Amino acid sequence: MAGIASRRLQKELKEIHTQGCPVGIQLLNADNFEEWHLSLEVMGESQYQGEVFALKFRFEPQYPISAPAVQFIINEKYKAPVHPHVYSNGHICASILGNEWSPVLSVIGVCVTLQSMLASCKKKERPPDNDRYVMHAPDNPKKTRFHYHDDTV
Amino acid sequence: MASPGVQALVEAKWQSAFKTLNREEPGISGLLKTSQARQLASDFLRPRALSEPRRKYRADVMANAFRLLYQTKQLHGVLENFLEEMRQQRHLITEDVEAYMHEYEVRPYAFVLVTEVHETADSQIIAQLVHRLVEWFNAWRPTTETDGHPGPLESLGHVAIDSYTDAFQTHIYSVLPPSFSSGFKDLIASTLPVSDPAPPPDRALWDAFHALGLIERYESLISSVCYELVEKHVVETCAGQWSERMLQDLRDWMQNKVLPWMCLPYAPGARTMEEAGASLHGVGPRFDFHVCKTLCDLRTSEIFDIIVDYPDSIDALYDLKECLYRVDQRSNLVQSLRKANKKRLLHPGADTKDILAQYVSTIRSLRIVDPPGVLLYKVADPIRRYLRDRADTIRCIVSSLVGDNENGESLIDDEPPLPYLTKDAEDYSDPHWEPEPIDAGPDFRANKPGDVISTLVSIYDTKDVFVKELQVLLAQRLLAVTDGNYEKERRNIEILKVRFGEQALQVCEVMLRDMTDSRRIDQHVQSQKPSILHPVIISRHFWPSLQSGSFVMPQKLRSIQEEYAREFTAFKPDKRLVWLSHMGSVKLELELQDRTIEAEVTPVAAAIIELFSEKDVWTAGELMAQMQRLDKEHLRKGLNVWVDLGVLKEEGADKYRLLEVAEESSKKEGTVSAPKPKELPAVQTTQQQQAEQMRVFWNYIEGMLTNLGSLPLDRIQNMLKFARGYDRSIEQLGMFMEAARREGLVVVRDGMWRLNK
Amino acid sequence: MKVTIKNWNAIAQWRWDIGKEFDETDDEDLCGICRVAYEGCCPRCKMPGDDCPVLWGECGHVYHMHCIMQWIEQQPPNKQNCPMDRKPWITAERKTANTATQQTQAVQS
Secondary structure: OOHHHHHHHHHHHHHHHHHOOOOOEEEEEOOOOOEEEEEEEOOOOOOOOOOEEEEEEEOOOOOOOOOOEEEEOOOOOOOOOOEOOEOOOOEEOOHHHOOOOOOOOOHHHHHHHHHHHHHOOOOOOOOOOHHHHHHHOOOOHHHOOOOOOOOOO | OOOHHHHHHHHHHHHHHHHHHHOOOOOOHHHHHHHHHHHHHHHHHOOOOOOOOOOOOOHHHHHHHHHHHHHOOOHHHHHHHHHHHHHHHOHHHHHHHHHHHHHHHHOHHHOOOOOHHHHHHHHHHHHHHHHHHHHHHHHHOOOOHHHOOOOHHHHHHHHHHHHHHHHHHHHHHHHOOOHHHHHHHHHHHHOOOOOOOOOOOOHHHHHHHHHHOHHHHOHHHHHHHHHHHHHHHHHHHHOOOOOOOOHHHHHHHHHHHHHHHHHHHHOOOOOOHHHHHHHOOOHHHHHHHHHHHHHHHHHHHHHHHHHHHOOOOHHHHHHHHHHHHHOOOHHHHHHHHHHHHHHHOOOOOOOHHHHHHHHHHHHHHHHHHOOOOHHHHHHHHHHHHHHHHOOOHHHHHHHHHOOOOOOOOOOOOOOOOOOOOOOOOOOOOOOOOOOOOOOOOOOOHHHOOOOHHHHHHOOOOOOHHHHHHHHHHHHHHHHHOOOOOOHHHHHHHHHHHHHHOOOOOHHHHHHHHHHHHHHHHHHHHHHHOOOOEEEEEEOOOOOOOEOOOOOOOOHHHHHHHHHHHHHHHHHOOOEEEEEEEEEEEEEEEEEOOOOEEEEEEOHHHHHHHHHHOOOOEEEHHHHHHHHOOOOHHHHHHHHHHHHHOOOEEEOOOOEEEEOOOOOHHHOOOOOEEOOOOOOOOOEOOHHHHHHHHHHHHHHHHHHHHHHHOOEEHHHHHHHHOOOOOOOOOHHHHHHHHHHHHHOOOEEEEOOEEEEOO | OEEEEEEEEEEEEEEEOOOOOOOOOOOOOEOOOOOOEOOOOOOOOOOOEOOEOEEEEOOOOEEEHHHHHHHHHOOOHHHOEOOOOOOEOOEOOOOOOOOOOOOOEOOOO
8 A cells, every 4th residue: 555655755745845844954865755864963052063963764654654764874974873862773762753653743743853852962872771772673663662761752 | 039939939829819819710700700799799888878879789699799709708808898988978977967957956946945746846857867867777788688688698797787887876976966865855755655545656766766776875865754754644643642542553554554665665576565574674673663762752742731631641641651661761751741840830820739630640640651650750759849838738638638629529539548558678579579660769669659649648748737737627617517417528537547547537536526416415405495506516626726716795695605505514514615706607687677688697797786786886996895805807807798788887987887777779679688608617727827927028029019120039039038037938929929910919021020000 | 676696506615614714815724644635535535525524533633534543543542642632532523613512422443
């Protein structure tokens, strides 16, 4: 059933093209309705001043009923931010990507939420269970059952 | 002094020679006989004037004489002597030739307009000359046929005759002036079998040609006569004749008329066609090729009109196809057609629907001529590019898709619609697979057309534009339907689904369903509470942008709407109605003091007249204030409806009065019925919007032409580019100017436009 | 003058009565889940209107019925919330002006 996800994403894409992205967020690549890449930058004063990150969204055919799989991209150009909710493999522990997902959220909505998550960070550090998690983590962060560190994000 | 030995040698030689000459006869009697024979032979052979009477020679005497000369080895000398004498006498022939040629050349009508008659007269002189030359040739010919029997001249040997013939021909060729060849050509032409039935050939003349070696010498000239005959015949019989196959007729004509004639030069002496066949072996195909080439050239020059005439011209196209197999002139055809299209079709004066029709005919025509479609691809490209730039192309295609052409012709006719897909890969297992023609371009296969409609649709990169236009058109048509019969539209949608896919036509499905639902709802509402109002209730987002903007209806009309809406909501509790008050039509009756008027008008006009029932005089401003959100244009149109019907009268500045009693001039008997508004529902087309915008630029153009007199199109275009917001192509400008010309605003001459004063 | 209307062919659009006044210039209201207008149809449907109706929540949020049902159905029973406000979803019985205070019921299947 290609319909739901692609039609919804088509609309989101059109909106991005006509209205543009919020400040600090840029569409890098949205060639298909399976995987999109966006860049993310925290504007103003923050722990991440001058750093640019990239997010990878993977969509299932049931999106937006099912949440997208979202993670930070790690390659020659991009690193995952050092943050208590971000594992060094790019996986993000955020409830809105898991059991708090809502179908009224959108790609840009998720980006904005993550942007503010980074902006509100007081101390740059990895999650306490980082090493253990990364060693056993599945490729797709959606396969993980996170224990959410706190519910404020 | 010679030595005795030498003397003896000379003596012996003399004796031997003498013996030969004297033929071993006693004394010198043999020698005398030889001398007589020689005398006789010289006299027999001597070239003389034709007027000089010729002695009769007895064949046996001559034979003896020649034999004697042969035996005494003097024959060679006799012949040498003969040829020498010929050289001395040939001035006789020269004088004759000059006399005839003089007569030929000075004939005054030779320089006047050449007509059949004159040609014949002229060439007859040449014929006389030829016969005369044959007389000379025969007169001097070293034969003994003078008494009517072939003599034993063979003793002279072929060598003798050949050298005579050579010498004779060399001479006449050297004295025949250049004008002879044109005369000769005319003469040959006069023998052609042009009349029906052809007169029997003048064999004597042809024998004369052969005798004099004229056939070999003027071979190319004879060919060209024949080529010209073919060309003339092809043009005369085939030009403009496209409704039947001509090639076979031409070949029959060649076989039955021309070939027998061709036997005269090319197969002399052949008594039957079989005999001639061998001689004509090389010539026949050459002329058949020329027939094909000529027909091909003719059809190539006519191709544009042949296509215009399609399908009546199918036979001409089949001929052309056959010719092209024989003669490779495909690129000529492409060039000719492209040129004609550019000149006659792809210009601002041509209607888009005509261009489309010609394009469709071109597709169908060239598929006959060249099934693989290479020619079409090359010809179609400029047409497609041109059409793409025309604003109303999509609309025209869509109208024809749904059979909306004015003349009722649809582009979809005999062809079954093919599914909207193209095969990319070549299917070699297809038994009909053929390699690409060698003149195919690299991108040829990719553009191989399916059916005509997909070819038209593929002018554009996306089919979305068609679906949009289709939606507009369908909306107009559905809203114009009053009898509730949407079957035709439904059928069209079904056809188009096959072409564009179900998905693309989903909106049209919704529109159709809205129509049937509206009818069902109306039946229900009417059953609950009868109303004179019968709305079409449409699903927004699925209809093209309709004219919205709601003005305030007068109370009486508004309450009709509200009442209906209430019943609707009672029936469909989740839904409400939003009225598009501009749209639709109202049938009403006006009872005035002296007359009753029935009219079907726009809702705006109905609203206006309703207001006049409250008060007789209104200004435009008052009406605007009353109806709110109504633009001036619509108000004016609405008022004009009633002014035209003699119900309202404009009094001074924007003031209107109701005429309770009709004025003299507009007074009519009894009931007046106004014609139903003819306008299609106000669905805005992209084209209308563009035309509207273009009018703005008219002011600029008018100013330009007022100041500068006349201007070519490209100058106007360049100057308009300075105008703000001008983004039209020169083609669009051309179309606009053409429209302005039709309206009598401008005139054009030699590409220069100026105002029409 | 007396004007008598005999017959009137009109054109109207239908709208879902989502409890707010119709405004000529309003932006289209979209279903938050599929982002298609209410008067359009959800991605699974082809025909708008009665075939693809909308549902009102007690909370006042409106979705295409098929969209909200699909969301609710795949949520665990304790998390069947309105996607907008994350309050438990309770389908309102036709939140129209005249029938607004009817009994409500939760949609469970």
